[in-house]
Amino acid sequence: MFTRRSFLAVGSAAALSACTQPVPETVTRQPVPLEPIPPLPAFYGANFDEPYPVPAVPEGVVPERLWRQQVENPYPQEIPGTIIVDPDNGYLYLVEADGMALRYGAGTGRQAFSWSGVAKLQFKRKWPRWKVPQEMAERHPELEPYTVANGGMDPGPGNPLGARALYLYQNGEDTLYRIHGGCEAQHLGKAVSSGCVRLLDQDAIDLYERAQDGAKVWVLPSLAPPEIGPLY
Template identity: 65%
Template sequence: MFTRRAFMAAASAASLSACAAKPPAAAEPPPPPPMPARYGAIYTEPHPVPAVPDGVVDERLWRQEVENPFPFETTGTIIVDPDAAYLHLVTSPDRALRYGVSVGAAGYGWNGDAKVQFRRKWPVWKAPDEMIARRPEFAPYSVANGGMPGGPGNPLGARALYLFQDGKDTLYRIHGACEPKYLGKSVSSGCIRMLDQDVIDLHDRVQDGAKVVVLPSVQHHTFEVPY
């Protein structure tokens, strides 16, 4: 006999089952924060620099003023930490500018103290012989052929800082042309790459002869990029 009590129990169970079958819809994730204006397009350069799109670069990698983690270094010193993907420019004993970077194999293969021997705007890129051996299509840009002129598609981007040690070229560069999606990651080629907006800013703040400290890396994981 189907009693009222049994009917109410069945109805309650059905109600609970229906609720369990239809969980509330997940809340939409918040939109990514917009990139600061300093990462907008630049049209005052010899070549246009495109804007960095929203939602691609982690906020921790945005150029920002921070407490100086290297108070023992003099103002104007650059410190590169490959593993953290940071470049710091000491601006005072208490403060520093921090930039996000990506690091290539050359960036992991050398560390120590150097100096900025010179800086270049829209530098010429000369493909190393070992790269041409792997990628023959870069042969037109060899040292012997004069390299690739500065401009869109040049792997050095809008600026390059050339690092020397004891008067000799380390072949280590801090340069632009980092694609936003690679910022903060390890890449197979290049030295220390920055967003063009950031390397332009860094270039204008440092002086030739500035001290550069490249910290040793304890990790080395790379993936392939076009050059």
């Protein structure tokens, strides 16, 4: 028979048993270390053979996927020489023969400033002058000295176009968008510019030598959210 005395005895035993249960150890989780970025290829070193020095790309900043490299052409319908920009993945492709393409890491236009469509590579320039569009100068008055009317910015270090620029036209008119150098390593692969496609100077120089005037340039539309970055 289950009496009040036996109930109290069982309750006391249960309480004592509960008090003597081992306390679980605290589990400490160590953060998973980021994989180190391997050393950059030699072609990202400093270049002193140009009219202005091209600094080396800093180590440990640019992921390996954004290095210049030959890959299988993901756009087999396009003829060799075509340039395709994939802004959401941060890639620029130059289609080659035999089913291959050269892929470069690229910074692209942030939301409200991005541009997509098909254009023509009208011409190329080494160490170009930067001529600020008037609408950009209206948004950023500090750029007024570098507008077309004021002659633009001299080439060289500090010029946002960097070592090379490829000028894109549509229906015979300047789109005002460029593929150019001068991209800071930390912004490569991100949608942060004011519309232009930006490459590392070493890659802009390489693309300049390979790309042909009159080539088709296809900039894919972006579906990615905006990021914060430089004006240019």
